[in-house]
Amino acid sequence: MTHDKLTRTLGWASAGLGVPLLLSAAPAARALGIRDGTRQRATMTAVGARELASAAGLLGQRGPTWLWTRVAGDLMDLALLGQAVRSRIVPPRAFKTALKQDDRVRLGRTLFATAAVIAVTGVDVYAAVTRSRGAKRQPRDGMVSLTSSVTVSQPRDEVYARWRQFERLPDFMAHLDDVTVTGPRTSHWRATAPFGQTVEWDAQITYDIPGHRLGWQSVHGSEIRNEGDVRFTPAPNEQDTEVHVRIRYSMPAGKLGEALARYLGEDPHQQLDDDLRRFKQVLETGEIVRSEGAPWGKRARREFPQHPARPLSARELRKVRS
Amino acid sequence: MKANCWVKPNTVRVENVPDPTILNRRDAIVRVTSTAICGSDLHLLDGYVPTMQKGDVMGHEFMGEVVEVGDDVDGDKLRVGDRVVIPFPIACGACAACRAEMYSLCENSNPNAGMAEKFFGHPIAGIFGYSHLTGGFAGGQAEYVRVPFADVGALKIESDLSDEQVLFLSDILPTGYMGAEMCDIQPDDVVAVWGAGPVGQFAMDSARLLGAAKVIAIDKQPYRLAMASRAGHETLDFTQVDVRSALLELTGGRGPDKCVEAVGMESDHGTAPIDAYDRVKQTARTESERPHALRQAITSCRSGGTVSVVGVFGGVFDKFPSGSWMNRSITLRAGQCHVQRYMKPLLKRIEEGQLDPTRVITHTLPLRRAPQGYDIFKHKKDNCEKVILKP
Ligand SMILES: NC(=O)c1ccc[n+]([C@@H]2O[C@H](COP(=O)([O-])OP(=O)(O)OC[C@H]3O[C@@H](n4cnc5c(N)ncnc54)[C@H](O)[C@@H]3O)[C@@H](O)[C@H]2O)c1
Numbered sequence: 185m186t187h188d189k190l191t192r193t194l195g196w197a198s199a200g201l202g203v204p205l206l207l208s209a210a211p212a213a214r215a216l217g218i219r220d221g222t223r224q225r226a227t228m229t230a231v232g233a234r235e236l237a238s239a240a241g242l243l244g245q246r247g248p249t250w251l252w253t254r255v256a257g258d259l260m261d262l263a264l265l266g267q268a269v270r271s272r273i274v275p276p277r278a279f280k281t282a283l284k285q286d287d288r289v290r291l292g293r294t295l296f297a298t299a300a301v302i303a304v305t306g307v308d309v310y311a312a313v314t315r316s317r318g319a320k321r322q323p324r325d326g327m328v329s330l331t332s333s334v335t336v337s338q339p340r341d342e343v344y345a346r347w348r349q350f351e352r353l354p355d356f357m358a359h360l361d362d363v364t365v366t367g368p369r370t371s372h373w374r375a376t377a378p379f380g381q382t383v384e385w386d387a388q389i390t391y392d393i394p395g396h397r398l399g400w401q402s403v404h405g406s407e408i409r410n411e412g413d414v415r416f417t418p419a420p421n422e423q424d425t426e427v428h429v430r431i432r433y434s435m436p437a438g439k440l441g442e443a444l445a446r447y448l449g450e451d452p453h454q455q456l457d458d459d460l461r462r463f464k465q466v467l468e469t470g471e472i473v474r475s476e477g478a479p480w481g482k483r484a485r486r487e488f489p490q491h492p493a494r495p496l497s498a499r500e501l502r503k504v505r506s
Numbered sequence: 507m508k509a510n511c512w513v514k515p516n517t518v519r520v521e522n523v524p525d526p527t528i529l530n531r532r533d534a535i536v537r538v539t540s541t542a543i544c545g546s547d548l549h550l551l552d553g554y555v556p557t558m559q560k561g562d563v564m565g566h567e568f569m570g571e572v573v574e575v576g577d578d579v580d581g582d583k584l585r586v587g588d589r590v591v592i593p594f595p596i597a598c599g600a601c602a603a604c605r606a607e608m609y610s611l612c613e614n615s616n617p618n619a620g621m622a623e624k625f626f627g628h629p630i631a632g633i634f635g636y637s638h639l640t641g642g643f644a645g646g647q648a649e650y651v652r653v654p655f656a657d658v659g660a661l662k663i664e665s666d667l668s669d670e671q672v673l674f675l676s677d678i679l680p681t682g683y684m685g686a687e688m689c690d691i692q693p694d695d696v697v698a699v700w701g702a703g704p705v706g707q708f709a710m711d712s713a714r715l716l717g718a719a720k721v722i723a724i725d726k727q728p729y730r731l732a733m734a735s736r737a738g739h740e741t742l743d744f745t746q747v748d749v750r751s752a753l754l755e756l757t758g759g760r761g762p763d764k765c766v767e768a769v770g771m772e773s774d775h776g777t778a779p780i781d782a783y784d785r786v787k788q789t790a791r792t793e794s795e796r797p798h799a800l801r802q803a804i805t806s807c808r809s810g811g812t813v814s815v816v817g818v819f820g821g822v823f824d825k826f827p828s829g830s831w832m833n834r835s836i837t838l839r840a841g842q843c844h845v846q847r848y849m850k851p852l853l854k855r856i857e858e859g860q861l862d863p864t865r866v867i868t869h870t871l872p873l874r875r876a877p878q879g880y881d882i883f884k885h886k887k888d889n890c891e892k893v894i895l896k897p
């Protein structure tokens with residue numbers, strides 16, 4: 185069964201709506217203020233069947249697909265209810281007199297049902313959108329997994345060699361503060377985690393195929409578990425080099441930490457992309473480009489708002505350079 | 507120093523800001539001697555380009571004298587004292603885009619590439635004074651500017667041509683030229699140009715230079731059409747005639763072979779209902795453009811012809827005439843100008859008298875009156891075509 189609480193709740197809600205609709209379409213239609221007729225009853229039954237199918241899907245399966253079917257269902261319901269409202273208030277000008285007392289009660293119920301469905305649609309869209317994101321990003325073991333690629337206009341051996349100088353990775357990787365090589369295959373890493381924490385770990389090279397591929401892993405018992413892999417492959421033009429990076433790490437404070445960090449503007453995917461862009465800049469132009477709006481080089485954390493695009497004062501410059 | 511700054515939509519103000527300093531080793535600092543206001547600045551002024559921030563220094567068309575260079579600037583290419591025109595796209599010269607001479611797509615010059623990528627799918631180069639999406643670089647409507655990768659773009663002026671003759675090599679002359687060049691003009695081609703602003707005027711002159719048999723200017727400002735007419739081009743006032751029929755009449759029923767769109771995201775309409783549609787959607791931010799001229803260029807173009815777009819667009823728009831474009835084999839081309847590619851050849855054409863960029867200048871004001879310059883340029887007061895500012 186699904187572990188996500190919201191998905192499960194929505195699954196049970198679908199079941200709770202589906203069963204009465206299927207078993208007793210007529211009273212259900214009345215409760216919604218919809219006229220009781222064969223066509224209406226058939227519609228109610230169909231809606232009931234749909235809800236049960238959703239319930240089974242939501243409760244039984246992983247992934248956001250069934251959440252999206254709920255959203256689609258909501259839109260269908262809104263259309264049906266909209267029809268019910270419209271059929272009741274024609275002609276609109278004669279609204280008060282033409283509307284019989286029980287018609288007015290029914291209209292009230294329909295409008296109430298419509299409002300409720302709109303609210304539910306909101307919840308469903310939220311669940312579907314957030315779960316769709318999560319589905320792609322979150323592997324089962326709670327590790328964050330990132331991939332990114334960039335093409336550098338330099339020969340493969342040089343690109344590999346620059347990456348292999350671990351001690352210079354902090355030049356362009358935003359979160360790395362310091363890397364010390366401690367042995368032929370071992371190194372010590374220090375990084376800034378979200379909310380200003382510092383984390384440290386020892387890493388060892390797991391494989392090293394010069395000019396082609398490089399892998400590393402934190403040693404057993406590290407405070408933050410992580411592993412990485414970089415592949416260097418020739419671009420189709422045979423002169424440039426494609427750099428493919430894969431990094432996996434356990435997030436301090438877990439998923440909540442990641443969600444909060446993203447809320448505060450630190451999207452780890454975006455940051456890896458930016459790290460690679462800076463790697464390319466360093467190799468192709470010799471340094472990281474700075475603007476007045478983003479003068480911090482690799483320490484740019486927040487995208488917007490930035491420093492205004494105007495020259496920095498002496499004090500601001502000192503801060504940037506320190 | 508004094509600089510013209512963006513404050514909020516519809517407001518710019520000349521403020522005192524710190525002098526620029528070298529931030530990268532290949533930077534130069536340029537003392538600005540002339541700068542100009544561009545149609546693109548109007549899109550910023552009007553608030554249609556996202557990621558502008560209060561205090562941003564405006565301006566991407568400027569020239570002046572090099573007063574300081576960073577440690578890594580190639581001394582053979584640029585030295586203190588050089589008189590230079592600066593291209594508006596910032597380009598590193600080393601990436602794949604730069605090597606392919608697509609400088610406005612430089613892969614290394616935009617520190618906010620991640621932001622641009624969210625808007626456009628892929629990032630574009632840094633641009634001076636043109637929002638944070640294109641890097642957040644301070645612009646040139648100021649006394650001094652910092653110029654990154656100064657040894658790649660800066661064009662040295664060694665002859666005694668006046669500022670007025672060479673300033674527009676920074677943007678609008680190459681842009682107009684690229685608009686015409688993307689049309690791949692053949693002898694006998696009739697070229698129609700939407701927009702008789704400075705960019706449109708230079709597209710017209712360039713089209714003729716590249717061999718067009720006839721050039722037609724489309725606008726609604728009588729004085730701008732008159733300016734095109736004085737330069738030898740035919741004119742159409744889109745408020746007076748139905749553009750498509752008038753173009754058919756001028757081309758024996760074929761339609762123009764090549765079309766240049768030099769209007770951009772704030773196009774006016776001849777007809778009220780569609781105008782209202784786009785204005786409402788643009789105000790509600792569900793559509794970022796008012797693209798009437800582009801739609802009209804596509805539907806008016808001869809079957810098998812080319813529509814070349816240099817007017818600036820920023821986001822998405824509705825009612826794209828896909829049927830007309832696809833079924834009639836229309837080629838659509840576009841781009842922020844790859845200015846560096848055109849500066850030297852166009853300088854030569856100016857020196858040889860083939861092009862006269864000064865013909866569009868109608869106003870010269872001191873930098874401190876920049877807000878007034880924006881006002882007259884935007885509202886087409888006093889027959890304004892192009893404003894130059896002198897710091
Ligand atoms: N691609 C580039 O690199 C680049 C460079 C510079 C400028 N631009 C863009 O080029 C465009 C023109 O720049 P400009 O400085 O000449 O601006 P401008 O505002 O002076 O000129 C625009 C002209 O278009 C006319 N116009 C409006 N609606 C029209 C319509 N429906 N049909 C025909 N004409 C219409 C206006 O009356 C005006 O004369 C702007 O969008 C600007 O941002 C692009």
Ligand SMILES: [Zn+2]
Nearest residue numbers: 544545546677
């Ligand atoms: Zn411009």
Ligand SMILES: [Zn+2]
Nearest residue numbers: 598601604612
């Ligand atoms: Zn480049």
